Amino acid sequence: MKNYPGILSPDSRLLMKWPEISLVAREKRCELTLNSIPVHNRKPSINDEELQNQIFAVNKSLNYIELAGLNITLLHQCIGKASKLKKLILYNNSLTHIPEEIGGLKELVFLDISMNKIEELPNTLGTLSCLTTLLLANNNITSLPDISGLVSLQHLDVSHNQLTDFPTLFCYQSKLQTLILNSNKIKSIPSEIDALSGILKTIDVSDNEITDLPFVFCNFSKLKTLNLTNNKFSDQRFNKLVQSPRHKTSMLIEYLKKRAPNKCAENKKLPLGTDVTAANDSASDSRIITIDVQLTKEVAEIRPYIASCIFKNCSLTAEKIKHLLNIQNKLHSTICCDRTIASIGTHDCSNIQPPLTYAAVNPDLLMITPIHHHKKISGREFVSTLGNEAELSRELVKRNVVSDIYKYIYLIQRLPLYPCLIDAKDLVISLPPVTNCDETKLQEDTKDIFVEVTSTASESKCVEIMDLFVKEVVEQKCLTNLIIEQIKITKDTGSLLVAYPSKNNLQLSGITIKREKTIVEV
Known part of the structure; x- marks a missing residue:
């Protein structure tokens, strides 16, 4: 067997029989994609740990790795040695745990660990300062760690999980533009989300248990998509508007402005259902019809x-x-x-x-x-x-x-x-x-x-x-x-x-x- 430098060690003769790995080694590519066929069903077979040791630990040149649909159950500590990785895709496996060592991927810009069985995320995930996209959908996550260190994050998807609290630990001067949190168990949206009012373009919190919406959404000047369907809003008129297939984000915001006191920013903690007539005696004169x-x-x-x-x-x-x-x-x-x-x-x-x-x-x-x-x-x-x-x-x-x-x-x-x-x-x-x-x-x-x-x-x-x-x-x-x-x-x-x-x-x-x-x- 020819010794291919760069991607694999000389002892990895079994892996070299896999066509995807052989191609990467032979052409000295920086991208590796393995999907669809579970590891234990491949010929020759190899266990998860040996596979990851060879891919992550030895192959410093790889900057793109996709291991999808392989039924991998454990992400091993050797992941931390793949220091040149920029894009890591591990979706549609059976992962239950992400090791702390993932914090060593300092150049990572894209991470997809959706469609697994993860319940908890390591705190070191919040230290990946180059990360722009984080996909965590379809897991069993109940809470997020402190992600204020994700200073480059633009797209976060934590849909179809078990979140009960709306995440608030975003970095100061965040760059987040898309926040997908649908199909969780979130009961409220805190007024602290106002910190994202000047940058967020898309928010999806549909299929949750939200009863009120803070008036700070009046300040979201760049918001293009606000999906609130299938919640439990106490304001029945607002709930009807949300459920209407003809509604648009601008219509929801204008409804909030109609209900809000004169200055939304001064009433950040007032929920949608709050009676604001006393706070704004001229509300009937400035009624908004959209x-x-x-x-x-x-x-x-x-x-x-x-x-x-x-x-x-x-x-x-x-x-x-x-x-x-x-x-x-x-x-x-x-x-x-x-x-x-x-x-x-x-x-x-x-x-x-x-x-x-x-x-x-x-x-x-x-x-x-x-x-x-x-x-x-x-x-x-x-x-x-x-x-x-x-x-x-x-x-x-x-x-x-x-x-x-x-x-x-x-x-x-x-x-x-x-x-x-x-x-x-x-x-x-x-x-x-x-x-x-x-x-x-x-x-x-x-x-x-x-x-x-x-x-x-x-x-x-x-x-x-x-x-x-x-x-x-x-x-x-x-x-x-x-x-x-x-x-x-x-x-x-x-x-x-x-x-x-x-x-x-x-x-x-x-x-x-x-x-x-x-x-x-x-």
């Missing part, structure tokens, strides 16, 4: 434009409600061209749970309680029923003319998806241009009115119609001393779609405009 408008290809072909605002502190009577609806109907017949170009919707804000989503939904899945109805029906059933009623109406009057809502159903009847506005409780509040829902209809005790204009024509047409609607409401003295709160609609890229009213809108006397109060996301 609308997520998903401009998919289908939506763009159906009804892609929207503008919104809020009429604040309205004093309604039955006569004023009738007057307001008459103004809407007049505009529907004129500038909206019988709703073929645009439609207007008005809603009682108190019955809407922000954030809102403007989307296109399968008509069989869209469930709505149409206005003046008392039970939910699917969008398809609603439109079909209206169509049948329209035909019956034509026959009764013996004219090819229908009235009211019947004449609008053709606008969506043949669409593959129906446009709709949905709140955080999955309440469909409108199905434009046909109907609003009964739950948000205006009542005499309505104080704040959410107004939406949707269109198939253009964003400028939405703004033009909204301008005219406000003008008519004011000039006809339907609502006096009107306060209008601006809503910003932005795309998920962060770019602004529309802010209404902008500084160029509503040059009218007798109204007050509040801007920068409400943020809406598309």
Whole structure:
């Protein structure tokens, strides 16, 4: 047998019969990969300790070692002698213990020991100052050692373990960007996580037992992904939002901002469910409504434009409600061209749970309680029923003319998806241009009115119609001393779609405009 220098000792003749090792030795490679076939099933066979002694102790030149799916049960102390290692992959084995000697791998940048049976990690793991990625998923780990020495760590995955406490021993000026802790038994997230607010981009704590979220998450300016599904949040509205498949991280953060006192940083230890009304008397005035408008290809072909605002502190009577609806109907017949170009919707804000989503939904899945109805029906059933009623109406009057809502159903009847506005409780509040829902209809005790204009024509047409609607409401003295709160609609890229009213809108006397109060996301 030829003596291959560098990787193996002259006495390792058995190992040299393994093709992977023979190739590394023959070509003096710095990478070794052994996987799939357990060590004891190889020909010739060799025990774990002898294999590791030859690979780790003698072969100083290796910088990449992957031993995966070999059913290795023990990582031996000789691992500490592989001082040049930069990447060590030991996933999908049967390891129960990691020796202290792993702290000797001072140049290690990537460590994967996921899919093993490890219960405890050595303290020396926290001294690997070059480590950028640490993968510990699918083990039986109950706690982490002090990892404040991992000054280069950017990605940490401890998912599918037995953690009960959220790890907090991160280094000062940490570089951590991704933290994966899903499928553990974590009950709370401490406010100390604020130390990572300027760097973390991804946090996954789904499938845990978390009941509250600290308001410090309001400060996480770079956070792109926050997965909180399948927890036990005491705030049921927040829990509903978390579970919604349409939610986005920005929507969760905006909800927190709505619930938080004026300065999140001053209230780090307040959990999500805390009543902050006393701490912030002006909370109702700075209420945040978030609308997520998903401009998919289908939506763009159906009804892609929207503008919104809020009429604040309205004093309604039955006569004023009738007057307001008459103004809407007049505009529907004129500038909206019988709703073929645009439609207007008005809603009682108190019955809407922000954030809102403007989307296109399968008509069989869209469930709505149409206005003046008392039970939910699917969008398809609603439109079909209206169509049948329209035909019956034509026959009764013996004219090819229908009235009211019947004449609008053709606008969506043949669409593959129906446009709709949905709140955080999955309440469909409108199905434009046909109907609003009964739950948000205006009542005499309505104080704040959410107004939406949707269109198939253009964003400028939405703004033009909204301008005219406000003008008519004011000039006809339907609502006096009107306060209008601006809503910003932005795309998920962060770019602004529309802010209404902008500084160029509503040059009218007798109204007050509040801007920068409400943020809406598309």
